[in-house]
Amino acid sequence: MHPEPSETNQGPPPSSLPLSELIYIVQAGRIPNALLFYGPRGSGKQQAALFFAQACNCRADNDRPCNICASCKKISAGMHPDMIFLGPAENKKMITISQIRDMGGIIASRTNEAAFRMVCILHADLMNPQAQNALLKMLEEPPGRTFFILAAEQTTPLLPTILSRCRRIDFQALADHEIKKLLCTQYGLDPGTAHILTGTAGSDIDQALRLSGLDKEGTNWKMLRPWLIKEICLFLTAPQHQSAFKSLDLSRLLSARPEYVHDAMAVIRTVFRDFCILKYMPDKIVNLDFLSTFKDISVMHSYSRMLTWMTLFHETEKRLESNSGTRLTLDRFFLSLSLFK
Known part of the structure; x- marks a missing residue:
């Protein structure tokens, strides 16, 4: 059974990420309206968001995504129509109010097929004040069966009213050996390639995955x-x-x-x-x-x-x-x- 929401290209992320807290949320059966994934660049926040979205929508009766059902596969492949990712437009430095309003227009309608729709705002700390105020209204009265994930490297630029409406989950930078193990065991890369990728990307797992070619947009x-x-x-x-x-x-x-x-x-x-x-x-x-x-x-x-x-x-x-x-x-x-x- 899937949890009920509260009133207020890639495989699973590495085990060192705070998955236990995300799994507990699914087990508890109450999905917060908004979560804040806070941590340095490349600490796996996007992978964790996908993991959480899969867990909330997996058609198997598990606390973890099965990675076999149609829902898990679509989310992993970035093809699920109810998983919305938002960030600064190409060659732009900020997330604007027009982007937030466009997203609001999309989520105003019913979900296509998901049990729970996810809106993941990458680099949420780059929202300008107008965009944050527009988002705040959505967080106060979110559409049904929709949750927000705000991924940020800093909290200072975010309005206190937005922070107060998010359940914060902290992320730490991954060690080189953790990224190398992830690339080999979960993504099937050979040790030599994983060594070069890790040395190039450092602790930035997002860049390592992008460089690996596993991210088709990379x-x-x-x-x-x-x-x-x-x-x-x-x-x-x-x-x-x-x-x-x-x-x-x-x-x-x-x-x-x-x-x-x-x-x-x-x-x-x-x-x-x-x-x-x-x-x-x-x-x-x-x-x-x-x-x-x-x-x-x-x-x-x-x-x-x-x-x-x-x-x-x-x-x-x-x-x-x-x-x-x-x-x-x-x-x-x-x-x-x-x-x-």
């Missing part, structure tokens, strides 16, 4: 990574008079696909990190398939120069995070590298 990482590493290596070994031209060309290619820049920077970070630790811990580098090439390059450059590369990289990351122009920032980064070769 970056084509299998093509981006080797191409980008080869380009970086060619750039670092090019004669001085050619470096400036190569740097600007690489900047042009990357900035032409702004949706790939975040993942591209993650790959570049692993390259410079590998150079810094290669001398002391060659078995710990991320890009083991480029070990021979990296060894050749490390012979050509001093260790202090490699540390300078890493410093320039971190400065560039900060500039990109502060919303500096992508093309100009990448031009500056690669041109600076060409001066320290």
Whole structure:
């Protein structure tokens, strides 16, 4: 039996996530109108939301999703018509009131087939004040058999009235070995690929899944990574008079696909990190398939120069995070590298 609501592409998330509390909610038979999933980026909040939606709608009489019934499969595949995900529009920094109103129009009608409809607002802390006030009205009088999940990295931007209407569940960043185990055991990736993905994404499980190709909307990482590493290596070994031209060309290619820049920077970070630790811990580098090439390059450059590369990289990351122009920032980064070769 499914629980009753209270009056007020992917498999299951890792066991370290706060699933026990979500399972308890299902067992108790009272689904809150709104839950706040609070934690750092990549801590598995979206996977947990899917898990909870599956558990609430699973057609098997279990507290956990069976992953076999039609409902579980549709939710896992992102094809269920009653599972609504909302976040900032493409190339936008905020969730606007128009997006909230559009979502309100959708949930004003009956569910298509779910026992419980889910509205998951990703990056809920990026809602502008007008959007939050519009959402507040829905939280106060939610449609029947509908619950909201607000996934946020910060609570300060959220109105106290919204926070007071949410049951908060805290998430912690996952350790590297947990993500690696997840990729191998639950997603069937080989250990070598899982090692590279984990080293690239760090504790960000969302990015690891996106890079893996399991997320159909994600970056084509299998093509981006080797191409980008080869380009970086060619750039670092090019004669001085050619470096400036190569740097600007690489900047042009990357900035032409702004949706790939975040993942591209993650790959570049692993390259410079590998150079810094290669001398002391060659078995710990991320890009083991480029070990021979990296060894050749490390012979050509001093260790202090490699540390300078890493410093320039971190400065560039900060500039990109502060919303500096992508093309100009990448031009500056690669041109600076060409001066320290």
